[in-house]
Amino acid sequence: MVYDYDDDADNYEIILNENITLRDIICVLLLVTYCHGYRFFQDKIPNGAIVPHPCREGDVWNGVGHENEQGGGVRNVFGLDFHANGKKWDRTLCLKDSDGDGLSNGQELGDPDCVWEVGKEPARKTELSHPGICNPWNSPECKEKTTFVTCGSNRLQCPAIHEEGTTNVTFRLPAETPVDSRETIYKCMVFDYPQDGDYHMIANEPVLDNLNIMHHILLIGCDGTDTEHPPGVPYDCAMEVDKNCVQIIGIWSFGMLGECAHKDMGFRIGRNGYKRGVIQLHWNNPERRSDYTDSSGMIVHLTKKLRPHDAGIFVVGQDHIVIPPGEELVKFNGVCSSECTNSLIKNEVKVPVAFNHMHGLGVSQKVELIREGRKIQDITYDPKYDYNTPELHIYETPLILKPGDELKTECNFNSMSRTTTTFWGDGTYDEMCYGFITYYPKENIPDPSCTAWKDVTLCAFNISDVIHGCHFNDLHDISKPSMKATYDLVMENCSPHIGCRKECLPVARRLKQSSCYRKGTVDDWARLNIEKESPDVLAIMKFYAALDSCDKELILEENAPEECPTVIKIESENVNGSKRLLPNIALFILAVCVLQWLKRL
CATH class of the missing domain: 1.20.5 (Single alpha-helices involved in coiled-coils or other helix-helix interfaces)
Known part of the structure; x- marks a missing residue:
């Protein structure tokens, strides 16, 4: 069966083939392996794009300067020398034998006479070897230097995708979708899932077209077919993918070959599941080039032999991050409280896999499972986190999450490389602190998000009227009696934008010592959400401006030395x-x- 949605020449493609092997599915990708970072560095050394893998015939080592063949992370000895040499190829680097195997870097890369220049053809393109991996890699002389080399397959190993009845669908951007010159770009596209029955998605793999810019891909499920954007049309997006498309059901990031679901679960799509989806591509374009195109996407493996349970992804972590520059260690915690899991988790769920997510400043991360005040275990723990190679924490015997459990996410950052403050955000040079926990059965956590903002779990705003002693739900609505009284008191005694009135000072002093208006999480969150929560935005903004009119005087009072009397009368x-x-x-x-x-x- 083939579905070919090709309303016009540039529209997106959906290919559904029955009983096709993984080798057939990715035959067009045989020359493409996964890389990260700045692939344009390959163009700065001879034969940089075809440096062979030392033990997998036909494969290339894309991250020539890194121990990770995909690129990114720890540099190998050649990468260290290349960096120390100013990231350029010259006679000095060419004559050096970085890996100590008796061959110069030039001999290994096809420039034995050290005459190659950027943009020109090397002297030869055959009999190449890796300048950062001692050769032969498994010889007694080299073995201790090449412990990072792995010879296993770099394809997703998932036996279920070869089972009878398994099909696959490819969702990708149209051919030659243009990439503009912004450094960080999020591109989305809506698509229709097959509707000829119910399926379980049991695996996914990336389809990577332009390796110079690809950063990560999300696969998102939509509620119904009422999406803000039509299928097949790429559009700019960031955190707001589509108001009706919020459930993450697939993730690819550098270092991942794809995802293979636990045997007892699958993500339901089709007639009684997700009918539409969105792929979100994050492009990182550090050169800000405008001549790139991309048509990356995902291969989704499906089966009509439904597994026992539908699956979901539970997100925990911290939404408020401010990292000062030049710090060796900056810590953030995000707690999904026991009160929140007691509300969110309707019955216990099983966790077969989880992974951490930070950006480039992240150095270590863990998500702890705490039950009745006692730590049970780490759900995830990356003592040496590498943004480029995320580690999947897989449990053959799934972990159990129960209502009332506490989930604590801890993220540690090093900002010595930065000269300005780093904030939470979508961009590559922003930061995040999240744990992604795959679970089943899906229906036991209908709302699978439990992140914190500073020291408050966000779900607390939905399950309680009182946060840190403040009746939070009244703060934005002047029609509520308690808020009306406070509003009238402030507006009668204080004025916005004209300075501190004498009669305002005692009013402001008293309110700013109360649980709702003193400096802290509740006051910060209330102010940030005025436009979202208040039926009368302008009135509430004037209220806060009036309340703040005596801030300078209150600060002077707070910092006045105790030994000096307010009035000196001699x-x-x-x-x-x-x-x-x-x-x-x-x-x-x-x-x-x-x-x-x-x-x-």
Whole structure:
């Protein structure tokens, strides 16, 4: 059976073939392996795109300067020399024998006379070897230097995709979809899943077209067919993929060959499952080139032999990240509280796989499972996290999550390479702190997100009216009696944008010591969500501006030294018994107090 959605020449393709082997599916990709980082460095060395793998005939080592064949992460000895040489090929680097196997880098890369220049053809393209891997790699002389070399298959190993009745669908962008010159780009496209019955998605693999820019791919399920964008038309997107498409059901990132679902579960699509989906591609274009195109996507493996359970992906972590520059260690925690899991998890679920997700500054991460105040185990733990090669934590005997469990995500960052503050965000140079936990049965966690914002689990805003002692749900609605009284009090005594009125100061002082308006998580979150939560945005914005009109005076009060009285009154008795102020002495003492206070600032 073949579905070919080709309404016009540039439309997207969906190919559904029955009983096709994995080798047949990816025959057009045989020359493509997975790489990351700055592949344009390959063009700066002779034969950089065809450096052979030392033990897999026909495969190339795309990350020539890295221990990871896909690129990224720890540099190998040639990568260290290339970097130290200013990231350029010259006679010095050419004559060097980086891997110590008796052959110069030039001899190994086809430039034995060290005359090659960028853009020109090398002297030869055959009999090449890797300049960063001692050859023969498994000889006694080289074995200790090549422990990072693996000779196993770099294709997804998933026996289920070869079983009878398994089919596959390819979802990818149209051929030669243009890539603009922005550094970070998110491109999405809606597509229709097969509707001739119910399927379980049991595996997925990436289809990688332009390796210079590919960063990661998400496969997302949509509720129904009422999407904001029509199928087959690529569009710019970021965190807001589509309001009706929010369930992540597939993920590919560098270092991953694909995903193979646990034997007892699958992601349901089709007649009684997801009818539409979205692929989201993250492009990283550090050269800001405008001449690139891409048609990457995903191969999705399906079966009509439904497994016992539908699957879902549970997201935990921290949504608020601010990392100062030049720090060796910056820590963030995000707690999915026991109160939230008690609300979100309707019955226990099983976890067969999970993985961590940070960006380039991340150095270590874990997600802890805590039950009744006691740590049970780490669901994920990457003591040496590598953004380019995420580790899947697979459990042959799935872990159990129960209502009332606590999930604590800990992310550690090193910002020594940055000169400016790094914030949470989508971009490659922003940061994130999330754990992705695959679970089943899906129906036991209908809303599979439990992230924190600072020290509050976000689901708490939905399950309780009180956060940190504040009746949060009233803060944005002037029609509520409690908020109306507070609003009237502030607007009668305070004015926005004209400074601190005398009668405003005691009002502001009292409110800013209360649970709803003192500096902290609740006040920050309330202000950030005015436009989203308030039926009268302008009135609430004026309210906060009026409330803040005495901030400077309150700060001065807070920092005033205790040993200096607010009013200094020094008097002496006149000869006639009357009293008079000694202004010079008073001013002197006041000046001393002010100097002491300034030293504290």
